[in-house]
Amino acid sequence: MKLGVVGGGQLGRMLAQAALPLGIETKFLDPSAQSCAAAAGQLICAAYDDAEGIQQLSEGVSAVTFEFENVPPLTVEKLSQSLPAYPPANALATARDRWVEKSMFRDLGIDTPAFEKIDDQETLDAAVERLGCPAVLKTRTLGYDGKGQKVLRSTQDAAGAFAFLGSVPLIMESFVEFEYEVSCIGVRSASGDCVFYPLIHNEHRQGILYRSQPILNSSLQSQAESVVKKVMDSLNYVGTLAFEFFVKDDQLIANEIAPRVHNSGHWTIEGSATSQFENHVRAVAGLPLGSTETRGDVAMYNIIGKLPVIEKILAIPGVHLHNYGKSERAGRKIAHLTVTSESAEQLNSRCSQVEALLVNDLGV
Amino acid sequence: MKLGVVGGGQLGRMLAQAALPLGIETKFLDPSAQSCAAAAGQLICAAYDDAEGIQQLSEGVSAVTFEFENVPPLTVEKLSQSLPAYPPANALATARDRWVEKSMFRDLGIDTPAFEKIDDQETLDAAVERLGCPAVLKTRTLGYDGKGQKVLRSTQDAAGAFAFLGSVPLIMESFVEFEYEVSCIGVRSASGDCVFYPLIHNEHRQGILYRSQPILNSSLQSQAESVVKKVMDSLNYVGTLAFEFFVKDDQLIANEIAPRVHNSGHWTIEGSATSQFENHVRAVAGLPLGSTETRGDVAMYNIIGKLPVIEKILAIPGVHLHNYGKSERAGRKIAHLTVTSESAEQLNSRCSQVEALLVNDLGV
Numbered sequence: 001m002k003l004g005v006v007g008g009g010q011l012g013r014m015l016a017q018a019a020l021p022l023g024i025e026t027k028f029l030d031p032s033a034q035s036c037a038a039a040a041g042q043l044i045c046a047a048y049d050d051a052e053g054i055q056q057l058s059e060g061v062s063a064v065t066f067e068f069e070n071v072p073p074l075t076v077e078k079l080s081q082s083l084p085a086y087p088p089a090n091a092l093a094t095a096r097d098r099w100v101e102k103s104m105f106r107d108l109g110i111d112t113p114a115f116e117k118i119d120d121q122e123t124l125d126a127a128v129e130r131l132g133c134p135a136v137l138k139t140r141t142l143g144y145d146g147k148g149q150k151v152l153r154s155t156q157d158a159a160g161a162f163a164f165l166g167s168v169p170l171i172m173e174s175f176v177e178f179e180y181e182v183s184c185i186g187v188r189s190a191s192g193d194c195v196f197y198p199l200i201h202n203e204h205r206q207g208i209l210y211r212s213q214p215i216l217n218s219s220l221q222s223q224a225e226s227v228v229k230k231v232m233d234s235l236n237y238v239g240t241l242a243f244e245f246f247v248k249d250d251q252l253i254a255n256e257i258a259p260r261v262h263n264s265g266h267w268t269i270e271g272s273a274t275s276q277f278e279n280h281v282r283a284v285a286g287l288p289l290g291s292t293e294t295r296g297d298v299a300m301y302n303i304i305g306k307l308p309v310i311e312k313i314l315a316i317p318g319v320h321l322h323n324y325g326k327s328e329r330a331g332r333k334i335a336h337l338t339v340t341s342e343s344a345e346q347l348n349s350r351c352s353q354v355e356a357l358l359v360n361d362l363g364v
Numbered sequence: 365m366k367l368g369v370v371g372g373g374q375l376g377r378m379l380a381q382a383a384l385p386l387g388i389e390t391k392f393l394d395p396s397a398q399s400c401a402a403a404a405g406q407l408i409c410a411a412y413d414d415a416e417g418i419q420q421l422s423e424g425v426s427a428v429t430f431e432f433e434n435v436p437p438l439t440v441e442k443l444s445q446s447l448p449a450y451p452p453a454n455a456l457a458t459a460r461d462r463w464v465e466k467s468m469f470r471d472l473g474i475d476t477p478a479f480e481k482i483d484d485q486e487t488l489d490a491a492v493e494r495l496g497c498p499a500v501l502k503t504r505t506l507g508y509d510g511k512g513q514k515v516l517r518s519t520q521d522a523a524g525a526f527a528f529l530g531s532v533p534l535i536m537e538s539f540v541e542f543e544y545e546v547s548c549i550g551v552r553s554a555s556g557d558c559v560f561y562p563l564i565h566n567e568h569r570q571g572i573l574y575r576s577q578p579i580l581n582s583s584l585q586s587q588a589e590s591v592v593k594k595v596m597d598s599l600n601y602v603g604t605l606a607f608e609f610f611v612k613d614d615q616l617i618a619n620e621i622a623p624r625v626h627n628s629g630h631w632t633i634e635g636s637a638t639s640q641f642e643n644h645v646r647a648v649a650g651l652p653l654g655s656t657e658t659r660g661d662v663a664m665y666n667i668i669g670k671l672p673v674i675e676k677i678l679a680i681p682g683v684h685l686h687n688y689g690k691s692e693r694a695g696r697k698i699a700h701l702t703v704t705s706e707s708a709e710q711l712n713s714r715c716s717q718v719e720a721l722l723v724n725d726l727g728v
Contacts, residue, residue, distance in 0.1 A: 017381065022674075023687030023699070025403050039389050040404075273682050273704060282678065291681035295659060295704070310386075314646065317655035318637050323387030335387075340637060340659065 002027060003285065004057040004083075006075055007067035008035030008043055010324040010333070011261050014269070015067060016040035018277035024285060029057040036325045037067075048075050058083055065239060065284045067260055069095050070142060086190070086238035086284045087259045094235065095259040097140050098171045105254045108230050112254040113246075118170035121162040127172045128158045134175035137161055139168050149207070151175070176253055178246035182215070183264040184224035187240045187279040187289055188232040195279065195289045196225045197272060200264045202244075206362045208331065212264040213299040214271065223252050231257060240265070240280035263302065263333070270320050270338045271298030296340055297347040301354060303335035305361030313337065316353045318346075330361050366391060367649065368421040368447075370439055371431035372399030372407055374688040374697070375625050378633070379431060380404035382641035388649060393421040400689045401431075412439050422447055429603060429648045433459050433623055434506060450554070450602035450648045451623045458599065459623040461504050462535045469618045472594050476618040477610075482534035485526040491536045492522045498539035501525055503532050513571070515539070540617055542610035546579070547628040548588035551604045551643040552596040553653050559643065560589045561636060561656045564628045566608075570726045572695065576628040577663040578635065587616050595621060604629070604644035627666065627697070634684050634702045635662030660704055661711040665718060667699035669725025677701065680717045682710075694725050 001024045005012045008030030016026035017040055026041035033045050046053025049072050057064065063084040066076060069092060076089040094100050105112040116127035118137070128135070133155055139148035150165055152158055152172075162170065181204070185197045198214040199221055228243045242262030245252040265276035274282075274290025282289055306328050313319055320338040328334060339354055341347040365388045369376045372394030380390035381404055390405035397409050410417025413436050422428065427448040430440060433456060440453040458464050469476040480491035482501070492499070497519055503512035514529055516522055516536075526534065545568070549561045562578040563585050592607045606626030609616040629640035638646075638654025646653055670692050677683055684702040692698060703718060705711040 013384075017384065020377075020381065020403060020689075021684070021686045023685075023689050025689070039384060288675055288679040290678060290683075293681065293706075311652055314654060315652040317657065319654075320385070321387075322385045325384075325387050325389070342657075 001025070001285065002061040003281065004029070004061040004064035004079070005037070005041075005067055006030075006048060006057070006064065006071045006079075008032065008037035009067060010036055010322075010326070011067040012037035013040045013324060014266070014277045014322070015065070015261065015281060018269075018275055019281045022278070022281060022285070022287070024281060027057060027061060029053050034326075039325055048072055054078055063284050063286070065280065066092065069259055084190075084238075084284065084286070087241070088236060088238065091235040091237050091241075091259045095257050096142075098138055098256065099140050099169070101256060102171065102173070102254075104231070104234070108234060110227050110230065110254045111252065113176050114174040116172045118162065118172050120167075121160075124158055124162050124170070124172065128152065128155050131172060131174050133157070136173050136175055137165060138171050138173065139165055140171050141169075147207075176246045176248060178248045178253065180247050181244065181255070182220065182224070182247055182252070183212075183242050183244045183262065184221075184228050185240060185242050185262060185265045185268070185276050186225070186228040186232055187276070187283055187292075188237045189283050189289055190238050190286060192233070193289055194229055194232060195292045196221075196228065197265060197268060197276065197292045198294055199224055200267075202264050205360070208304060208333070208362065209263050209302055210304075210360070211299060211301050212267060214267065214294055219250060220247065220252060227252065227254065239283045240276045263336075264300075266322065266336050267298050267300035267338045268292075269322070270340050271295055296342055297344050298341070299339050299347060299351055301337045301339070301351075301358060302333055303337065303358065303360065304333055305330045306359050307335060308357045308359050312357050313354070316350055318350050319354060328361075365389070365649065366425040367645065368393070368425040368428035368443070369401070369405075369431055370394075370412060370421070370428065370435045370443075372396065372401035373431060374400055374686075374690070375431040376401035377404045377688060378630070378641045378686070379429070379625065379645060382633075382639055383645045386642070386645060386649070386651070388645060391421060391425055393417050403689055412436055418442055427648050427650070429644065430456065431624055448554075448602075448648065448650070451605070452600060452602065455599040455601050455605075455623045459621050460506075462502055462620065463504050463533070465620060466535065466537070466618075468595070468598070472598060474591050474594065474618045475616065477540050478538040480536045482526065482536050484531075485524075488522055488526050488534070488536065492516065492519050495536060495538050497521070500537050500539055501529060502535050502537065503529055504535055505533075511571075540610045540612060542612045542617065544611050545608065545619070546584065546588070546611055546616070547576075547606050547608045547626065548585075548592050549604060549606050549626060549629045549632070549640050550589070550592040550596055551640070551647055551653055551656075552601045553647050554602045554650060556597070557653055558593055558596060559653045559656045560585075560592065561629060561632060561640065562658055563588055564631075566628050569724070572668060572697070572726065573627050573666055574668075574724070575663065575665050576631060578631065578658055583614060584611065584616060591616065591618065603647045604640045627700075628664075630686065630700050631662045631664035631702045632656075633686070634704050635659055660706055661708050662705070663703050663711060663715055665701045665703070665715075665722060666697055667701065667722065667724065668697055669694045670723050671699060672721045672723050676721050677718070680714055682714050683718060692725075
């Protein structure tokens with residue numbers, strides 16, 4: 001069996017690594033000849049909307065998926081005419097547009113920060129009047145890792161902000177004084193079965209995910225699973241979905257979804273009975289979903305910009321390196337580390353050793 | 365970094381899968397265009413002793429290794445003239461010849477069954493006289509999985525046995541009434557550091573490994589580690605080595621070594637902090653060896669000849685499929701399953717479910 005993947009970054013690379021032991025080979029469509037997924041499968045080098053590239057991707061594969069949300073929904077729709085193409089194009093279209101996404105949350109009765117649709121400086125000024133500050137202004141599409149955002153600390157910051165963000169459609173969201181951020185990763189099969197990983201506590205540095213760790217919180221866990229299930233069912237979703245929440249007063253406030261495997265779930269490769277990557281492949285390929293039980297105590301660190309001294313990192317017991325084979329560049333995610341252990345105490349000790357060696361270069 | 369591997373079977377495929385997260389890509393040399401490792405790296409299709417193929421394999425790689433012992437030692441020696449080539453050619457040459465191998469055991473003072481070198485029917489008859497029966501007659505080279513062997517139950521069985529096994533150099537070994545079989549997998553770095561996995565209990569069916577499970581036995585473990593270290597040091601070994609023993613009266617009797625990653629260690633992918641494959645790559649690439657601590661309770665099953673119903677297998681929690689992408693054929697190893705769990709009880713329950721689904725076709 002073969003699987004087609006639109007996008008050839010590290011998520012595609014790790015999808016291919018999960019697919020191969022299932023006997024499934026992978027083919028990628030990506031405009032960059034340097035796509036790091038090419039080391040794990042066949043690369044078709046063409047734009048995401050290139051008709052010939054899309055045709056080539058679909059040849060000889062049994063199903064297709066995508067690895068990030070900047071893929072045009074039309075590509076997925078086109079592929080879905082001849083093949084199972086999951087997650088569905090409508091889920092991709094929803095997740096790509098922060099205003100459509102937040103509107104879906106509101107329609108489903110899911111707690112989310114107050115938000116307004118911004119089409120020009122005039123609607124921005126009116127929204128600032130209504131919602132007040134602090135608030136966050138974000139491009140509706142194509143933003144990630146804190147890019148395409150501006151914090152409005154006071155009403156003065158709104159002046160010229162529409163032009164500053166490129167005069168493109170925006171969303172303004174009330175700033176939430178949250179205590180911490182979590183994500184919930186769920187997987188849904190074509191027959192509607194769902195599995196969920198434990199909630200993940202995420203720490204960001206300068207807008208980029210730095211550290212993720214699964215946590216046990218039964219009240220938040222059941223809140224999260226119910227919200228994620230509601231969204232997956234309403235989108236008739238198939239595959240892995242990540243849902244990011246703010247936590248305040250033991251309540252979840254919906255931030256955003258990613259219709260794909262997610263950076264905060266990379267620890268599942270070593271830390272779960274079945275990884276988010278394998279479960280995504282299983283869902284897309286029509287195989288039964290696997291157990292999400294956690295294996296020991298585990299945490300994940302992103303390596304950003306610059307690799308640490310690998311010999312020192314690998315000498316720490318329980319450290320699993322995932323080097324994506326990308327060149328070093330300030331602010332770029334080039335690898336991650338998962339730390340496994342038998343106890344919380346052992347995990348803390350190993351994490352301290354790891355943190356002392358990281359030289360994350362955020363370039364900001 | 366790139367690694368060259370002589371041989372492109374499932375061991376090569378799993379070496380490549382372990383190397384990629386370390387940022388190491390893999391290139392294979394194998395005469396078969398159907399090599400299943402090709403899905404995980406670049407394949408150079410040529411005979412193991414083909415000068416041009418060897419040259420192509422060595423281009424752009426930082427080190428080379430091999431994935432099975434039927435590779436000609438001369439190929440490794442040739443590669444070692446320009447590159448780190450591990451394990452060393454002398455280890456390969458020793459392991460390829462059962463008589464040389466057993467002689468090394470004897471020279472190092474390692475317990476082994478009584479054995480004799482057989483060059484013709486005459487030396488065979490004389491050996492039968494000296495050692496008595498039952499005994500096992502094996503080709504000195506190129507045998508595996510019980511192939512190229514003949515059991516001599518009584519002296520009459522010796523008649524014509526030399527011709528029966530192809531009139532090639534043989535070894536005759538006294539039959540050991542062992543209680544069970546274990547293997548010890550060790551890894552040695554170029555600087556002489558050694559790590560060992562826990563002893564593995566191996567169950568064979570018709571000469572082919574069926575089930576492997578790590579066991580705790582501190583007395584046998586220390587015996588085994590001391591023997592394996594002695595052999596690795598004496599061969600100036602670099603990489604993963606598997607040592608098979610018979611167990612009788614709480615003593616180890618050396619059976620044979622494999623100078624490579626080994627089928628009985630496949631459970632280390634999910635069951636150890638660092639797999640035998642990753643530690644082999646680390647050793648060959650000059651990286652520090654990783655922890656061999658075991659993660660939970662774990663067992664491995666070979667899938668031979670015919671795949672079970674994959675949907676049913678994948679529905680059992682904690683079951684990890686490794687489908688090698690090879691076509692089904694009686695007696696052929698085409699996949700393996702690792703079962704992970706949190707307790708011995710849970711492992712037993714999961715293994716029972718697995719065993720009920722296996723349809724191993726030994727074709728005999």
